[in-house]
Amino acid sequence: MHYDAFQQPLGAPVAGWPGACPPQKVTLQGHHCRLEPFERTRHGDSLRAALELDRDGRDWAYLMPRPQSDADWAAWFAMMESSSDPLFFAIVDNASGDVIGSCSYLRIDAANGVIEVGWLRFSPRLQRTVAATEAMYLMMKQAFDWGYRRYEWKCNSLNAPSMRAAERLGFTFEGIFRQARVNWGLNRDTAWFSLLDSEWPANRAVLEAWLDAANFDTGGQQRHSLDQCRRQQAATTLPDGIRAATLADLPQLAALFDAYRRFYGKQGDAPTSHDFIRQRLIRADSHVLVYQQQGQLLGFTQLLPQFSSVLAAPVWLLNDLYVAEAARQRGVGQALLQAAAALARQHGVQRLDLVTAVDNHTAQALYAAQGWQRDQRFYRYQLALGD
Incomplete structure (x- = not known):
């Protein structure tokens, strides 16, 4: 967190932020569909035919008045082709080559890394199909590949199907x-x-699990819904008893944190421990996992996001790992380490680092048993800047 001269919090630094790449007219290739930059001579007639399958016009309710004449369609397609924001794509069915829908990026703010998906026109042939989900996955993936930090979806609050789709x-x-x-x-x-860039790796894994061919039977019916895939990932990501800490955990968690600091030679200081953990939970500038059993917190670990210049990628520091004395030798520490590794992978982290006291042989044995390797190449230096 960055503070001004009056110790007012100004925001978390965004290290080395170069801005995102302005969207390009590229083809996004999927298994069921592909997204092509819209061209009216190439895509217009096919898109119109697909959208006119909606004979009563109900699907136009929240977007725009339905085109009524050849001139209306021509004007709309001319706008789609010439526009750069929104930047329109035709959704093409891979099997038939027909255009079955359209979509766009809009409200594009590359400098701040914000982009929105919208102007979704899903024909009856595209609605509630695998291709519909795949098209949205391809749009998300490309946006984050271009470096956007925030991917938005907006709709009329009366548009219940659109709101359900966003949450799905x-x-x-x-x-x-x-x-x-x-x-x-x-x-x-x-x-x-x-959807934020930090959330994308986990969401990408869920979408890819749902889109995997193994998730569909010979009749093309899904074996698991997206929601089921999301719950399965959550279940495999964090072992039983482990979850992200919340402010409701603060009394127990602060006590564990104070015990952790005493373990490393600090004087007991409940107010400082309480305030430090409270700030982490409020600002969400670290990831704190707790191990809970029958309402009691038995241990915690805290992960601090960092970056490696050599890897040019995110790495996390596993800064704290502590198990209550009465809960030791019961696998709590091992479970927290495994959960930390799973959470880091979920966020696309390339490496976990930690430091421990040279005489903490119990912890060292646990780390080694979990596959951690002691660094033999680099020395660790410290420069004290405070009292």
Whole structure:
């Protein structure tokens, strides 16, 4: 956290932020569909035919008035082709080569790493298909590959199917912007959803597990829903009894943290321990996992996000690992280490680091048993900057 001269928190540093890449007109290739930069002569007739399968026009309710004439369709397609924000893509069925929908990136802010997905036109041939989910996966993946930090989904708050789709795809609901717009003389309250770059690795794993061919039977029916895949990943990511700490854990967790500091020779200082852990939970600038059994916290570990210049990738420091004295020799430490490694992999972290006292032989044996290797190449130096 960065503070000003008055010790007011200003925000967490974004180290070396270069900005994201402006979206390019590239083809995004999937197994069931591909996304091609929209060209009206190449895609227009096929897209119109697919969208006109919606004969009563109900699918246009929240986007725009439905085109009624050849001139209307031509004007819309001309806008789609010439626009760079929104940047439109045709969703092409790989099997038939037909255009079955369209989508776009919009409200593009490469400098701040924010981009939105929208203008979704899913024809009846695309709705509720594997290709529909795959198209959204391809859009997400490309946005994060371009370096965006925040991927947004917005919709009319009355558009229940769109809101369900956002949550199904792993977006986080952030709230309603009331009276955000006036559409066709009608008030629109806008629902906001987001997916962050730190959340993408876990969400990507879920989407890829669902899209895997093994998840579908010979009739093309899913074996597991996206929600089931998400729960399965969560179950395999964190062993039984382990979860992310919350503010509700603060009394017990602060006591464990104070005991941890005493283990390393600090004087007992409950207020300092309480405030330190409280700040970590509020600011979310570390990952704290706890081991709970029958309502009692038996241990915790804390992971601090860092970066490796040599790897040019994120690494995490496993800064704390502590098990209550009464709970030792019961596998709590081992379970926390395994959960820490799983969580780091989920976030795309390349390496976990830790330090421990040279005479802490019990911990060293545990680390070695879990596959940790002691560094034989580098010395660790410290420069004390405070009292």
